[in-house]
Amino acid sequence: xxxxxxxxxxxxxxxxxxxxxxxxxxxxxxxxxxxxxxxxxxxxxxxxxxxxxxxxxxxxxxxxxxxxxxxxxxxxxxxxxxxxxxxxxxxxxxxxxxxxxxxxxxxxxxxxxxxxxxxxxxxxxxxxxxxxxxxxxx
Numbered sequence: 535x536x537x538x539x540x541x542x543x544x545x546x547x548x549x550x551x552x553x554x555x556x557x558x559x560x561x562x563x564x565x566x567x568x569x570x571x572x573x574x575x576x577x578x579x580x581x582x583x584x585x586x587x588x589x590x591x592x593x594x595x596x597x598x599x600x601x602x603x604x605x606x607x608x609x610x611x612x613x614x615x616x617x618x619x620x621x622x623x624x625x626x627x628x629x630x631x632x633x634x635x636x637x638x639x640x641x642x643x644x645x646x647x648x649x650x651x652x653x654x655x656x657x658x659x660x661x662x663x664x665x666x667x668x669x670x671x672x
Contacts, residue, residue: 536605537575539585543603552602554610560602561629566655567600573623574607580641584624619663633659
């Protein structure tokens with residue numbers, strides 16, 4: 535369920551492919567770590583757009599970000615999505631030394647990416663948003 539633009543991040547640019555097996559080690563890396571959750575590029579229209587933007591963000595914040603890509607949508611990806619509590623794909627989840635810092639969901643304007651990442655670089659860790667379940671009356 536991948537796309538050439540997402541595969542490029544791992545194969546050509548050397549971003550870590552993150553699964554449950556190596557997740558804890560990846561996010562424990564010092565500095566600000568960004569996990570890219572593209573979702574299924576066949577159904578998530580912004581997935582490839584964010585796959586193009588992420589290397590540009592890595593260039594702007596060179597030496598201050600470590601990038602990983604969660605390519606599995608239904609197994610490990612689903613488990614990690616629940617851990618971080620985001621509701622929409624694609625998502626960039628920011629973790630510093632194992633602690634959650636924030637998330638940017640869907641495609642955004644360039645200025646919003648830059649502003650949010652600058653904020654995440656100095657923000658204290660916080661609890662990831664909870665996974666919500668709609669409540670319907672009987």
